[in-house]
Amino acid sequence: MKISNPFILSGYISKEFFCDREKETTKIIEAIQNNRNITLFSQRRIGKTSLIYHIFNSLKIDKNNACIYLDVLASTSLSEFINVFGNSVINAIESKPEKFFKKVKDLFSNLRPVISIDSLTGSPSFQLTIDSKQEAEKSIEGIFNYLKSQKKKIQSSN
Ligand SMILES: Nc1ncnc2c1ncn2[C@@H]1O[C@H](COP(=O)(O)OP(=O)(O)O)[C@@H](O)[C@H]1O
Ligand SMILES: [Mg+2]
Structure with missing residues (x-):
């Protein structure tokens, strides 16, 4: 560069x-x-x-590794945490925005995800509306199931 x-x-x-x-x-x-x-x-x-x-x-030189950086400092509620967690996980694994959005739709279609692309960085992201404990549990479960289904070895930082 x-x-x-x-x-x-x-x-x-x-x-x-x-x-x-x-x-x-x-x-x-x-x-x-x-x-x-x-x-x-x-x-x-x-x-x-x-x-x-x-x-x-x-x-990451080894394509079998997926590395997830998760910054929870700015999360002030469970709902914010889930959004930060989900975005970090899916962004680290899905290399292209189309794949990212498809995965978000597959995992959270019942949680009204609002998707967007950062105009400066081009990074995709989503925002879930989580109104109940059940929705929170369901979304966390969805993220963990997604992680479990990966063939890649997951390395995380939080
Ligand atoms: N080994 C390094 N070589 C060059 N610059 C570094 C190195 N470590 C940190 N920096 C720079 O120092 C600043 C603070 O580092 P950062 O990693 O954000 O610290 P911390 O996470 O401990 O608060 C950043 O601007 C970063 O680019
Ligand atoms: Mg730091």
């Missing part, structure tokens, strides 16, 4: 712009390959999120 400013001010771009963290990267990949859970904790802006994206970038 060609950029005019050589200094990255936000987000993860690619391994070429990611410094050091070699020991941490190897250690975490080893843990993931051995099905060990990991908790990263530090003050803000030390590089946790970037390290996760860096590791995902390397794991």
Whole structure:
């Protein structure tokens, strides 16, 4: 990727712009390959999120891996959480918007999904209206069943 400013001010771009963290990267990949859970904790802006994206970038070279990044910080209710969870999961697995929307329709047709595409990034997303505990349970069950049905190995961060 060609950029005019050589200094990255936000987000993860690619391994070429990611410094050091070699020991941490190897250690975490080893843990993931051995099905060990990991908790990263530090003050803000030390590089946790970037390290996760860096590791995902390397794991995704193997097409049998699906990597899911889930940021629940902004969720203030169960309904918001389900929407963030569902969008992260389906976006990480379905590579094309048409497939994404078909999957959303298959899984949640009874939950009135409103679908859209981000005009800047082109990423598809959906919004479910969840009015009851039953609808919440049904949608979470739908997301987990979808995950279980995957042939790919799922790696997640939350
Ligand atoms: N290893 C790294 N190499 C280059 N830039 C990095 C590295 N780690 C973090 N950064 C940059 O530092 C900033 C904060 O990192 P971030 O991953 O968001 O921290 P955290 O998740 O711990 O709050 C981001 O702008 C990110 O691009
Ligand atoms: Mg972070």
